[in-house]
Amino acid sequence: MKIVSWNINSVRFRIAIVEQFLREVEPDILCLQETKVIDSDFPFDAFRALGYRHIVIHGQRMHHGVAILSRVPIVEDDRLDWQANREARHVGVRLPNGVRLENVYIPAGGDVPDREVNPKFGQKLDFLGRMIDWSQALDCPTILTGDFNIAPLESDVWSHKQLLDVVSHTPIEVETLARLQASNDWVDLGRHFVPAPTRLYTWWSYRAKDWAVSDRGRRLDHMWATRDVAAQASGHTVFEACRSWLKPSDHIPIMTEFDW
Incomplete structure (x- = not known):
């Protein structure tokens, strides 16, 4: 089974490259973040035409939004309010084999890494x-994926030294993400298959005139699994070429394959 995560930065605006990706890669499940659309306006028909008939969405007008599109049955969806303000940042389902799949869009956190002067960072x-x-309370086999908006390792960013005070790579964010990982002994599947210090990025800013030449990337997108699920993972892929497609997202898709 192939499971993909992609911060698409508006699913309607970029539906053409989503369709292209699904035709070329044919994943079984696609988890999207930043869909930026209310549920009634979601482009259901485009996905159903490609065989993704099982669709669970949690939308919001112009901001945030997450979705899980699947070619296999998915049930028991939930929408956890980890932001505590009803923003559409999570949706979760159960797969046919009983594994939970949780799709999350963690807040970016603003520009200043200080909760006193920047409430978004505190949020x-x-x-x-x-x-x-x-x-900590989780007691079932689970995959946790999405845009975490944190690049934890030195080799997850283009310059560890220059980004230490930049939101997404600050010590407190890295330490907090490490506590999350330790809270259930999660396996970081990206780094399981591509160990540090190998370069591994999933995001490049739109500000760069030529993202590939400057290569100022960060690994903000992740797929984690509980140990029992991680033992069944057989490969992990990042699709850098998608960053050069027409009207690209600033994020690229990541995919983990499981022997199910």
Whole structure:
């Protein structure tokens, strides 16, 4: 089974490259973040035409939004409010084999890494704190994927030294994400298959005139699994070429394959 995660940065605006990706890669399940559309306006027909008939969405007008599109049955969806303000940042389902699949869009956190002067940064840390509480109580095989908006390792960013004070790679964010990982002994599947210090990025800013030449990337998108599920993973892929497609997202898709 192939499971993909992709921050698409508006599913309606980029539906053409989503369709292209699904035709070329044919994943079984696609988890999207930043769909930026209310549920009634979601492009259901485009996905159903490609065989993704099982659709669970949690939308919001112009902001946030998550979705899970599947060619296999999915049930028991939930929408956890880790932001504590009803923003559409999570949706979860159960797969046919009983594994939970949780799709999350963690807040970016604003520009200043100080909760006193930047409330958005505090909201991000509090969001992660609620995830830690959830994770500690988790008692079933689970995949946790999405845009975490944190690049934890030195080799997850183009310059560790220059980004230490930049939101997404600050020590407190890295430490908090490490606490989340330790809270249920999660396996970081990206780094399981591509160990550090190998370069591994999933995001490049739109500000760069030529993203590939400057290569100022960060690994903000992740797929984690509980140990029992991780033991069944057989490969992990990042699709850098998608960053050069027409009207691209600033994120690229990531995919893990499981022997199910």
